[in-house]
Amino acid sequence: METASKIYLSPPHLGDFEIEYIKKAFESNWIAPIGPNIELFENKISKYLNEPVHATALNSGTAAIHLALQLLDVKEGDEVICQSFTFVATANPIIYQGAKPVFVDSELDTWNICPELLETAILDRISRYKKPKAIIAVHLYGMPYKVNVIHDIAKKYDIPIIEDSAEALGSKYNGKYCGVFGDFSAFSFNGNKIITTSGGGALITKSTELKSKSIYLASQAKENTVHYEHNNTGYNYLLSNVLAGIGVGQMEVLNNRIIARRSNFEFYKKYLSQYDDISFLHEPENMFSNRWLSCLITTSFELREQIRLELEQENIESKPLWKPLHLQPVFKDCLRFTNNVSENLFDTGLCLPSGSNLNQAELIRIVSTISKVLENK
Ligand SMILES: *Cc1c(COP(=O)(O)O)cnc(C)c1O
Numbered sequence: 001m002e003t004a005s006k007i008y009l010s011p012p013h014l015g016d017f018e019i020e021y022i023k024k025a026f027e028s029n030w031i032a033p034i035g036p037n038i039e040l041f042e043n044k045i046s047k048y049l050n051e052p053v054h055a056t057a058l059n060s061g062t063a064a065i066h067l068a069l070q071l072l073d074v075k076e077g078d079e080v081i082c083q084s085f086t087f088v089a090t091a092n093p094i095i096y097q098g099a100k101p102v103f104v105d106s107e108l109d110t111w112n113i114c115p116e117l118l119e120t121a122i123l124d125r126i127s128r129y130k131k132p133k134a135i136i137a138v139h140l141y142g143m144p145y146k147v148n149v150i151h152d153i154a155k156k157y158d159i160p161i162i163e164d165s166a167e168a169l170g171s172k173y174n175g176k177y178c179g180v181f182g183d184f185s186a187f188s189f190n191g192n193k194i195i196t197t198s199g200g201g202a203l204i205t206k207s208t209e210l211k212s213k214s215i216y217l218a219s220q221a222k223e224n225t226v227h228y229e230h231n232n233t234g235y236n237y238l239l240s241n242v243l244a245g246i247g248v249g250q251m252e253v254l255n256n257r258i259i260a261r262r263s264n265f266e267f268y269k270k271y272l273s274q275y276d277d278i279s280f281l282h283e284p285e286n287m288f289s290n291r292w293l294s295c296l297i298t299t300s301f302e303l304r305e306q307i308r309l310e311l312e313q314e315n316i317e318s319k320p321l322w323k324p325l326h327l328q329p330v331f332k333d334c335l336r337f338t339n340n341v342s343e344n345l346f347d348t349g350l351c352l353p354s355g356s357n358l359n360q361a362e363l364i365r366i367v368s369t370i371s372k373v374l375e376n377k
Contacts, residue, residue, distance in 0.1 A: 004315055006316075007317060007358070007362050009317045009319055009354065012192075016249075017252060021245030021246070021249050024036075025037055025241050025242045025245050030242075031240070033240050037245040040248050041245075042202070045251065049177045051180040053180050053185075054204070055203070055211075056215055057238070058237045059236075059239050060089075060199060061166040061188025061201035062188075063201055064184075064203040066093035067184075067214050068134075069094065069097050069099070070217055071184065072184070079101075079131075079133060080099050080100070080132060081101075082135075082136045083104060083112060083137055084336065084338070085140060087166075089188075090136055091325050099133065100335070101334050101335075104117050104337050105337060105338040105339045105340070106140075106342045108341055109284055110140075111143060112138060112145035113145055117337045117338075122153070124337070131157070131159070135159055136161075137150055137164065138167075140167060140322070141289070141291070141295055142170075142291050142293070143281060147181050148174070161182040162184050163181055163182030165186060166188035166193065167194075168289075169290065170194065171288055172287070173287055180204070184204065186201060186203060187201055189247060194258065194356070195247070196250065197239065200239045200243055217235060218236075220235070220236060260356035261292060262289075264294050264353075264354055267363050267367070268352060268366075275371075277374060278296050278297070279296070292354065293351045293352075294354045295321060295352070296352060296370075298349070304347070304348050308320070310369055311366070314369045320350060320351070321349035321351060324343060
């Protein structure tokens with residue numbers, strides 16, 4: 001029997017015009033990390049966000065988080081509070097700085113950082129004369145965290161927030177786009193994200209001065225002299241003008257990608273909610289999720305595995321939700337404030353194929369495979 005073609009979790013999806021912007025880069029010989037596509041891409045991002053913010057195009061979302069920590073002067077021995085339920089790239093830059101992550105678990109309403117635990121963690125660290133230098137909160141899978149509540153707590157204790165918006169381009173909280181709330185914010189344009197430059201990211205800052213500082217650090221901290229003069233340690237983090245060309249084209253189709261991803265989610269919800277053993281994270285009233293990945297929750301680890309393996313059998317890729325960072329061996333010695341929420345989600349949750357280029361036949365194939373498991377249980 002012929003096997004059906006593979007359905008991937010979240011593949012890239014190009015529009016019609018990316019190649020034109022790349023061609024322009026070639027024709028003008030701007031095959032460099034400077035050039036007209038960079039500025040075009042950065043302006044499209046900040047214009048999209050619809051607030052007075054500034055975007056610096058970088059070669060990854062990880063680089064954006066790292067530069068944000070640098071700009072907040074996070075140093076060796078400092079502590080940084082970090083949402084535990086996330087991809088490892090949220091926390092790695094804390095380690096690059098020689099600082100220590102303090103992991104905080106999630107709440108059920110959004111799967112993001114739990115306000116009560118956050119305050120508990122802050123008070124505990126302050127009582128030990130270790131006031132956190134920053135907080136990294138994440139809009140996981142495109143669902144915003146409780147921005148007002150979390151930012152009120154941060155303000156109360158005067159701690160800056162880095163908003164990890166890597167999965168949330170186009171998501172909104174109270175009508176405003178994710179990425180405009182934090183002191184700094186990071187986007188990712190990695191191959192699996194809602195739009196991609198094959199690899200890339202952006203740092204969002206609130207002033208042209210901070211944007212300039214980020215470019216300085218991202219280009220080897222070269223001083224403004226004729227010869228190469230360096231007073232600080234810099235990085236090689238700028239995006240190339242060629243890849244920015246892909247980004248310009250992708251920004252033009254972003255809203256279509258959000259519509260497509262949200263409609264994937266609605267399809268899964270419509271055909272799978274009827275089963276008592278399946279549930280979904282619903283959108284709180286003041287939030288709009290880009291539904292970067294559609295996730296379902298089962299009633300047990302065993303059932304989740306049964307569904308995952310059946311999908312695999314049918315050549316359909318699915319993945320458990322992120323493993324909480326406080327469970328990762330690499331972070332075993334880090335402080336943590338936990339409540340079991342992220343551990344349960346990790347045990348029972350599954351990310352379903354969520355590409356904006358999924359077609360109806362593929363969606364039906366996925367839902368039928370899952371239904372088969374649930375009906376034969
Ligand atoms: C993808 C991602 C990042 C890192 O982005 P890269 O561009 O891959 O470096 C950071 N945080 C989260 C939550 C992500 O999903």
